[in-house]
Amino acid sequence: MNWSLLRLGGFRALWSGRLLSWIASGIGPLALAFAALDLGAGASGLGLVVAARSVPNLLLILFGGTLADRLPRRTVAIGASALSALSLAGMALLLATGMATLPLLAVAGALNGIGAAYFAPATSAMLRETVGDDLVRDATILNRVSMNIGLVLGTAGGGGLVGSFSPEIALAVGSLLFTGALAFFAGLPRASFVSPRRVSFARDLALGLAFVARTRWLLWTLLLALLGQLAFAAGVQVLGPIAADHSFGRTLWGFAGAVQTVGLVFGAVLAGRIRGRLRLAIASLGVAGMALPLLILALVLVVHYGVVDPLHWFFWLSVALFAASVGLELFTVPLDVTIQLQVPRTYLARVYSCLTLATLAGMPLGEVVAGPLARLVGAPLLLTGLAVLVMLAAGAVALSPRVRRADSALVAPGPVPR
Template identity: 40%
Template structure:
């Protein structure tokens, strides 16, 4: 299960992503209280956070092109160095009491662009660091690190804000970017093989789109998650706190969200051991569990019910996440992988603001309970829609046992910690 950690490039990649997630856990808490201390306005906080999200969505396709054109290590190091600079600037403004909303908006937008450059490269780098037969456990280890980093980062962020103020929390976030950049220097992998010469950005985007739409299972899942993510963003992130205020209380709602994250960690451990041929089918089917938290909030908003639902949701999310990343890595050509990931990210994220904006007026019109039931139904229908695709149901993962035997026969002299193996062969 831990075989990917024998490879030096993977060790550095996993460490860098773990440190990134610690910073991502600290940053929202520190930034939120920094803005509230500055103006006390939730509207201003929404603008600052929204600017980052908007820039990430707008530039993520360009990030995919960049990550397929130049070595992904260079993209990861450069984007994290820029992230360290932008967050250090935010921290300096807050600590010196010179921050203004326009300055925070500009720096938040810049950080969103940095995120758009980093995320496709980060997702596409994993298959370059391990042999093909270890892609699934490698993705599971990455996910474990991400969830552990988010848990630790959120806890650290709360402590820093309470003890020394939000400015120092933002400074720690800047430091995590710098540390991650140093870690990514060790991700020494070959650039994806490509036969093309020099083409424009539009041509690269068109090529990525062709690859994205050529496989029904890819666009069918992304389309399903466009609906699913919008429903969850509105139901859990917007209506969830409102229901908690009237029933279990704010602190208990925090415990429920922590239980979901704990479920993700448990799900990552389970995903390390799962060996099935139709891995994507299993991952998509697990997403029925995403409706549990919405149903619990609508029908039985008690601590016991919501805790169980949160753990179940966390476990299910990790089964899908590992199945999806493994399927993409095994079936998309390496030189187009980052662009396919960028279209995946764009499609999956684009409807989230719509869900967050629309759910309030809908709940005011028909009631919170009925709105949550409708959102739960949308989750179930989106999963059923994904499962109607014959390709989603029948896509087969690479046989781990068969490939492991073949790999061992061809690499008996490899030593743990050596340079990363050759780029895995694309499987159509």
């Protein structure tokens, strides 16, 4: 990886601000959940408080991308960071003064989710502005590494702060991190790219969606991201704990999840070593790796307990989760690079908002359908079906002529297919 890029002032400010923001984004939801539990929330109340943050993020992400394509992206990033910092500080203050209630936590969580919806598209679209086209590939890899490390540190650090101190302390630390990110974003050059506003906001939003729909390589890869996250959420997040209880237990399930997050970091580093030698079509096959843990979990549920040592299942599941994370990163990095270099700057933030929406929407969809489908066909068959779906989708995208030619202009002259 080209760490020398951090010598560039604009990229260093963007990279550092995103790193602090991702750490804070890992702390915030975890501390919010435990704060709700401390206020006596049951499963339903906790679900409502958590949803109060995630639903606005999901609903407003397209608006965030459109706004970032109309206004200076530096301004949008600063505003989103300020809103996120204030929302976490407000939660911490409410808890510290004893004034917190579940509805108030939900409102503060919703404000935090709104900030996240505007932060991601704006900061992703600024990358090309800070380094130029020639260094986009290296900058993308460093951004992915910072995001994965930030989320790991945020989740682990948030748990440590909540366990050692209290949720309000964790929320206060998250607020300070967002404030630090705001300061870095304020140091970005003011001459950021701004699209001329010739049409209304609604028209800009519609034009962005139409661009994604007619740019077929982009549409197919976004659908692949959606299906991959849907299958993974349904199989691993919902049915995975059931399989763990059936075999190796809850403690080892947590360790397997930690291995999965390490795979994300390793995958980004590996993508950095491969650099431009991995084309988008081949990288799409990396999503097929997400089928591996689904198949292992199906076997855990099918094979009678005691026939296979539970520790063996834990080992192979950990390997599969690690491989799935690596494969996902090997797909995401070339996709990010292709988007940065092939999508016109006037559409960049809206395209990234669509990519984020595809990823975010896939998870709740998978979590919702997992239970009813498992009752209908059985968990092992559902897991196998999801694995087959992911492999077929990855293969179809990899074989698509439009996807295979999508990044051809990055290695040879020629028009981008649509």
